[in-house]
């Protein structure tokens with residue numbers, strides 16, 4: 001079949017990547033979608049079981065830091081667009097093991113950029129119709145002040161705005177905010193963003209970078225706050241809240257992020273940056289209370305049953321106080337906005353984890369790592 005586009009999506013076996021792969025495979029049957037993933041601890045092909053047999057889908061197990069392999073995959077599949085999500089993504093792990101983050105996020109991104117550059121420059125049409133789209137994070141901007149700790153009504157409204165939409169400060173990250181990363185994770189993502197822009201500025205490669213806030217939803221690895229706590233509430237285990245739970249994050253439902261990626265991939269301006277966020281700030285402790293309420297309600301536990309699970313523990317080293325994204329540029333230029341109210345998204349998410357206990361249990365038991373071992377070899 002002659003495909004209209006031939007897209008390489010990296011990190012497609014992870015949380016956000018699996019939603020992006022699913023969206024593209026289903027929405028664009030005339031595109032070839034190549035999902036390239038090293039299947040690290042965070043990669044799980046069970047996330048894609050519903051589309052793995054689609055005729056326009058291919059999976060390649062490979063490490064993005066392997067330059068020669070990236071050259072082969074891009075040439076073999078005649079790739080004309082890259083959507084790059086593969087990364088080490090967990091801040092706590094980066095504090096314990098920064099080298100792995102530099103290797104994958106910095107050197108891996110560089111290898112992928114270089115392989116795409118060489119292939120595209122070797123083609124008669126060069127960079128025409130090509131795009132290297134790099135998915136990054138709001139954490140590169142550092143931390144914002146928490147100037148209104150009681151919360152004020154957010155200055156931003158969306159169609160999906162919840163009644164009690166709050167902001168915990170008066171400043172927000174915009175596309176021109178200064179980079180000021182604090183954790184080894186965000187430092188590695190900042191470095192990769194700079195490399196992507198350097199490949200545009202130096203070689204003329206068509207690139208786009210987006211910086212998104214915290215995602216939540218199905219298929220998130222249960223080391224991250226929301227899935228970890230849902231699972232612990234279900235198993236009546238302690239909920240380790242760092243410090244006093246006063247840190248603020250700006251939450252976006254993962255499918256809204258995937259929709260933004262689709263829109264920007266097709267209509268974004270080359271060499272530009274877009275911030276993506278939910279206009280939806282929450283203190284960690286308030287999220288934890290919402291999760292307790294929602295899980296207890298669904299499981300039929302009496303009100304307050306799981307409150308005693310909240311356990312305040314030592315703070316994360318260098319813990320950023322507040323993230324808050326101003327994504328009005330994306331709203332105004334491309335017409336994107338979040339589609340889901342947070343309360344709706346959280347209820348949907350909690351139900352998904354409770355309905356898919358086997359998916360979670362396979363991860364917590366380590367069983368998922370055996371899942372595709374025979375097919376793709378040991379990790």
Ligand code: NAD
Nearest residue numbers: 011013014015016038039040042043063064086087089215
């Ligand atoms: P994830 O940890 O769930 O998934 C990462 C995927 O990358 C996994 O499938 C893993 O196997 C793969 N991978 C890791 N190292 C690799 C390597 N060397 N070669 C090939 N594949 C490799 O991450 P996520 O939460 O889905 O995040 C995806 C991307 O989005 C990351 O770049 C992250 O920085 C960014 N991001 C995440 C969030 C969030 O809230 N989760 C928010 C903004 C941006």
Ligand code: DAU
Nearest residue numbers: 089090091137138139213214223224225240241242247284
């Ligand atoms: O902002 C975007 C970023 O969001 C992404 O770039 C990262 O890849 C993603 O992991 C996420 O980073 P966070 O550090 O914000 O997410 P995490 O779920 O690890 O933590 C959310 C908040 O909850 C944070 O303030 C730390 C706190 N926390 C987390 C865990 C795992 C706890 O209090 N206890 C916990 O056990």
